[in-house]
Each structure stands twice: as C-alpha cells, then as structure tokens.
Amino acid sequence: MSLIVSSIGQGLLWAVLGVGLFLTFRILDFADMTVEGTFPLGAATAVMAISQGMNPLLATLLAFAVGALAGLITGLLYTKGHIPILLAGILVMTACYSVNLRIMGRANVSLLGKNTLFKNHFLASLPQYFDSVILGTIVMVIITTIVIYFLQTDLGQGFIATGDNQTMARSLGINTDNMKIMGLMVSNGLIAFGGALVAQNNGFADVNMGIGIIVIALASIIIGEVAFGDLTLNQRLVAVTLGSILYRFVLLIVLKLGFQANDLNLISAIILAICMMLPVFKNLLNFKHLLKRGLDTND
Amino acid sequence: MTKPLLELKDVVLKVNRHTPEEITILNHLNLTVNEGDFITLLGSNGAGKSTLFNAIGGDLTIDSGQILLKGKDISHESVEKRTRFLARVFQDPKLGTAPRMNVAENLLLAERRGQRRRLVPRRLNKQLDRYQKITATMHNGLDQRLTTATGNLSGGQRQALSFLMATLKRPEILLLDEHTAALDPQTSQDLMHLTNQRVQEERLTCLMITHHLEDALTYGNRLIVLHHGQVTFDVSGKEKAALTTEKLYSFFADIE
Numbered sequence: 001m002s003l004i005v006s007s008i009g010q011g012l013l014w015a016v017l018g019v020g021l022f023l024t025f026r027i028l029d030f031a032d033m034t035v036e037g038t039f040p041l042g043a044a045t046a047v048m049a050i051s052q053g054m055n056p057l058l059a060t061l062l063a064f065a066v067g068a069l070a071g072l073i074t075g076l077l078y079t080k081g082h083i084p085i086l087l088a089g090i091l092v093m094t095a096c097y098s099v100n101l102r103i104m105g106r107a108n109v110s111l112l113g114k115n116t117l118f119k120n121h122f123l124a125s126l127p128q129y130f131d132s133v134i135l136g137t138i139v140m141v142i143i144t145t146i147v148i149y150f151l152q153t154d155l156g157q158g159f160i161a162t163g164d165n166q167t168m169a170r171s172l173g174i175n176t177d178n179m180k181i182m183g184l185m186v187s188n189g190l191i192a193f194g195g196a197l198v199a200q201n202n203g204f205a206d207v208n209m210g211i212g213i214i215v216i217a218l219a220s221i222i223i224g225e226v227a228f229g230d231l232t233l234n235q236r237l238v239a240v241t242l243g244s245i246l247y248r249f250v251l252l253i254v255l256k257l258g259f260q261a262n263d264l265n266l267i268s269a270i271i272l273a274i275c276m277m278l279p280v281f282k283n284l285l286n287f288k289h290l291l292k293r294g295l296d297t298n299d
Numbered sequence: 300m301t302k303p304l305l306e307l308k309d310v311v312l313k314v315n316r317h318t319p320e321e322i323t324i325l326n327h328l329n330l331t332v333n334e335g336d337f338i339t340l341l342g343s344n345g346a347g348k349s350t351l352f353n354a355i356g357g358d359l360t361i362d363s364g365q366i367l368l369k370g371k372d373i374s375h376e377s378v379e380k381r382t383r384f385l386a387r388v389f390q391d392p393k394l395g396t397a398p399r400m401n402v403a404e405n406l407l408l409a410e411r412r413g414q415r416r417r418l419v420p421r422r423l424n425k426q427l428d429r430y431q432k433i434t435a436t437m438h439n440g441l442d443q444r445l446t447t448a449t450g451n452l453s454g455g456q457r458q459a460l461s462f463l464m465a466t467l468k469r470p471e472i473l474l475l476d477e478h479t480a481a482l483d484p485q486t487s488q489d490l491m492h493l494t495n496q497r498v499q500e501e502r503l504t505c506l507m508i509t510h511h512l513e514d515a516l517t518y519g520n521r522l523i524v525l526h527h528g529q530v531t532f533d534v535s536g537k538e539k540a541a542l543t544t545e546k547l548y549s550f551f552a553d554i555e
Contacts, residue, residue, distance in 0.1 A: 149420075150418070152420060153416075153418050153419055153420055154417050154418075154419055154421050155416040155417055155418050156421075157400075157404065157408055157416070158416035160397070160399075160400060161397045161400065164399050164400055165394070165396065165397045165398065167389070167394045168395055168396060168397055169397070169408075170378050170379065170382075171378075171389075171395075172382060172408055172409055172412045172413075172464075173379045173380075173383065173411075173412050173413040173414065174379070174408075174416060175379050
C-alpha cells in the first residue's frame with residue numbers, strides 16, 4: 001500500500017516535467033534537449049539557495065527563473081542564431097553541466113538538516129509518502145490551471161498557432177520567433193521547478209540527475225495519450241499528470257519483477273519506444289486483419 | 300477618384316546574392332496599385348509573380364528600390380508589421396489554416412491579424428453566432444463544422460476558410476496567390492465567384508495571381524503581365540474589357 005502511495009506521490013511531483021515538455025514537444029512540435037540540463041539546474045539552484053538560508057518556496061521559484069533563463073538562451077540560439085533546435089538544446093544542456101558544478105561547487109549537495117517545502121507542520125504530520133501526494137496535487141492543480149488559462153488567451157492561441165502552422169501564424173502577424181522563445185522559457189522554467197521539487201523530496205541535488213529526464217517527461221505525455229485516447233487540449237494536459245502516475249506504477253511493477261533501480265533508464269526507454277510505436281503496430285494488425293478477410297471472401 | 304495605395308519604385312530583388320548562381324528575379328520593376336484596383340496578374344513560371352508577392356509581404360527583402368504604402372516607405376518593415384494592412388491567401392490549402400485548431404479558433408486568430416497578442420481571455424464563445432453567419436455565406440457546409448479541426452476539412456473548405464480569414468478583418472491590400480489552383484474545377488469556380496463577390500462588396504484592393512487566362516479576363520478591372528521581373532503589359536477599364544484570350548495568347552507568343 002505504501003508503495004502505491006509513494007508511486008502516486010512521485011508521479012505527481014514528476015508530472016511538472018511532463019506539462020513543461022508538453023509545451024514544446026506537443027504544441028511547438030519539436031524535441032527540446034535543454035531539459036536534461038535545466039532539471040539539475042533547477043535542483044542545484046534550489047538546493048544552494050536553501051543552504052544559504054533562503055525560504056524553500058522562494059528558492060523553488062528562483063529555480064523556475066533560472067530554468068527560464070536557460071530556455072531563453074536555447075530560444076535565442078534557435079531563432080536568432082539559426083542553430084537547429086536539437087543542437088541548440090544539446091549545446092545549452094552541455095553548458096548547464098558546467099554551470100551546475102559551478103553552482104554547487106561539487107557533484108552532489110545534501111539538504112540534510114535544512115528546511116524544505118516538505119518540512120512544514122502540516123505535511124510532516126501526514127503518514128509516510130502522503131506529503132508528496134498532497135504537495136504534488138497542489139502544485140499540479142495550480143500549474144495545470146495556469147497553463148490551461150494561458151492557452152485560452154489571445155497570446156496562448158498565437159502560441160498554439162505558431163506550432164501548428166508557422167507560415168499562417170506569420171501571415172497573421174504573430175511573431176513566431178517570440179512565441180518559440182516564450183515557449184522554451186516557460187517549458188524550461190517548469191522543468192527546473194520540477195527539478196527543485198524532486199531535489200527537496202530526495203533531500204539532495206546531483207549533477208547527474210538530469211540524465212534521461214526527457215524520456216521520463218515524454219513517457220508521461222505519451223502514456224497519458226495512449227491511455228486516454230482522443231481528448232481536447234485541456235484534457236490532454238490533465239492526462240499528462242495521470243500518465244506520469246501510470247508511468248510510476250509501471251516502474252513499480254518492473255522493480256517488483258526483480259529489476260534494479262540501475263535498469264530503470266533502459267526500461268524507461270523501452271516503454272517509451274513501445275508506446276510511440278503503438279500506431280505502427282495497430283496498422284500492422286489491421287493490415288493482417290484485412291488480408292485475412294480478403295482471403296476469406298475469395299474462398 | 301483613384302489614389303495610389305501601393306507603389307513599387309524601381310524594385311530589384313536578387314536571390315543567391317554574391318554567389319555565381321545569382322539571379323535577378325525582380326528587375327527594376329515599377330508598379331502603382333490604386334485604391335480599389337482588382338488586378339489579375341499573369342506571367343509564365345519564373346516571371347517573378349510569387350516573388351513580387353513575397354517582396355510586398357516582406358518575406359523577401361528587396362535589394363534596391365522602394366515599396367510605398369500611401370506614400371510611406373515600408374521596404375524594410377517586418378512581415379509581422381505588414382500584416383496590419385496586408386492579408387494573403389496561398390495556393391496550398393495547408394498553408395492557410397492551423398490544422399489542429401478548429402474553424403472558429405482559426406477565424407478568431409485571423410480577426411486579430413496584425414494586432415498584439417495579449418494575455419487576455421480569447422472569448423471565443425461570444426463570437427460563435429457571428430462566425431456561424433459569416434461561414435454560412437460560403438455555402439459549403441463550413442458553418443456546420445465550426446468546432447471541427449481544420450485538418451479534417453476538405454481542401455475546398457480549407458481554402459474557402461483561408462479566404463474568409465484573409466478578409467474577415469478588412470485588409471487594405473489582399474494578395475491571392477493562385478488560391479483556387481489546387482481545387483477541382485467546380486470548387487475552384489465557386490471560390491472564384493465568392494472571391495469576386497467579396498472583393499466587389501467590400502471594395503477591396505486586390506492582386507490575384509492566376510494561370511487561368513479566362514479568369515484573368517473575367518475578373519478584375521486591370522490585367523498585368525510580368526515577364527523577366529518587369530511589368531510588360533498593363534491594361535485596365537475598357538481596354539481590358541476588350542481583351543480576348545486570342546489577343547493574350549498572341550501577346551504571350553510575342554514576348555517569348
């Protein structure tokens with residue numbers, strides 16, 4: 001039971017990443033590798049700020065701002081520097097590694113004995129793992145509401161149109177460069193925010209904690225889509241959170257089957273690859289079905 | 300009383316600049332578009348018709364010369380800024396609409412053409428009745444599909460929607476780049492009729508590229524032929540009305 005509660009809590013905390021990546025991967029329609037750097041960047045920023053005595057909430061918001069700054073750099077490289085988005089993301093991600101080491105001064109910094117978002121009276125009084133469920137729910141309700149509201153504004157509609165049809169967006173006077181930069185900033189801000197939450201939950205920040213982040217974030221998006229099918233845009237955003245929780249359940253099962261935590265990146269990649277190939281498999285199955293039917297009628 | 304709305308003065312536009320493959324597409328082109336002109340634009344492939352549109356729209360920057368709107372130099376204004384007075388319909392139905400957004404959302408985007416996009420609620424529901432009436436004027440079932448993603452519409456419906464979007468907020472200049480060419484003959488004719496009707500009713504200033512000599516003769520008050528990046532033929536009014544396809548064919552034979 002406590003394992004299930006823990007999975008739900010982890011799913012909720014990590015869902016921030018899914019929503020952040022959704023803005024670039026699904027709406028702007030490109031894969032932004034920056035997130036592998038901004039996740040530990042957010043963690044490092046928050047952990048160091050908290051160590052210096054900053055209020056944990058402020059430190060988490062500071063992580064958002066620093067992540068957005070990294071997103072701004074990727075955005076400028078991509079739109080003004082005409083560097084392909086994949087490479088622009090990899091450049092900033094690589095640079096972030098050094099920046100993170102600079103921020104932390106070493107590869108791993110613990111929050112032992114420090115105040116965090118999880119250490120207030122109310123959350124501490126809850127049974128084990130319920131603190132991340134409650135905090136994760138509050139965070140996801142707030143973030144999802146803000147993103148849904150944003151997407152229904154004139155600015156948000158221009159943002160969606162940019163990812164949907166750039167030529168049209170430009171011909172209607174939408175500054176598509178600015179939209180992409182804004183999307184990358186908010187997306188990476190959210191990823192860094194997620195990094196700050198996860199670091200406080202784990203009690204430490206590690207310079208290598210960004211490896212495979214894009215796969216985990218994509219998994220919550222794709223699993224949400226596979227599990228819930230045809231949805232409106234707003235529903236899809238909620239589905240990301242549910243997908244993130246489902247993904248944690250899958251990991252729980254995999255661990256129960258006897259795999260080690262070290263195998264998780266391999267397994268995550270396999271799960272994501274299978275989910276992304278589902279449409280192909282479906283077509284193959286249909287094709288066989290049709291073929292069979294064709295033969296039957298000929299007989 | 301006709302006033303010049305858009306003037307192109309000695310416009311030169313080259314591609315592949317500073318390379319051995321440098322080509323001059325617009326070659327000291329001069330053109331004055333008067334308010335209320337409905338110009339049909341003919342010319343063989345490579346004559347510079349689409350490039351002319353891209354120069355007016357700002358997608359391509361001109362090498363020399365001037366583009367004036369009501370006497371104001373707009374040669375170096377960005378694409379976004381020019382959309383305040385300019386609307387375009389492309390040949391490819393896919394280019395004119397956002398496929399994952401529905402018909403009403405596309406219309407709302409178009410109604411804000413050239414405006415700053417602010418962080419204010421879009422208020423789409425308030426517009427639905429009005430959009431229903433506007434789309435009903437297209438007589439192609441678009442009004443029944445306001446909440447359908449435009450990617451699921453037929454090519455004809457998408458192109459009709461693109462045209463509607465271009466004229467929803469009245470543009471000072473409307474550029475139609477073979478906007479009926481990708482459609483079947485009947486749908487193409489229907490859209491052409493609608494285009495003409497709308498341009499007349501709203502007294503729009505419009506440039507239309509076409510390869511249909513008959514359309515070029517039937518519609519508009521002025522006909523222009525581009526050749527090697529220059530205006531080689533320019534007739535309007537009664538002179539244009541007296542033109543026939545035979546005369547145009549022989550003219551084309553002469554310049555080739």
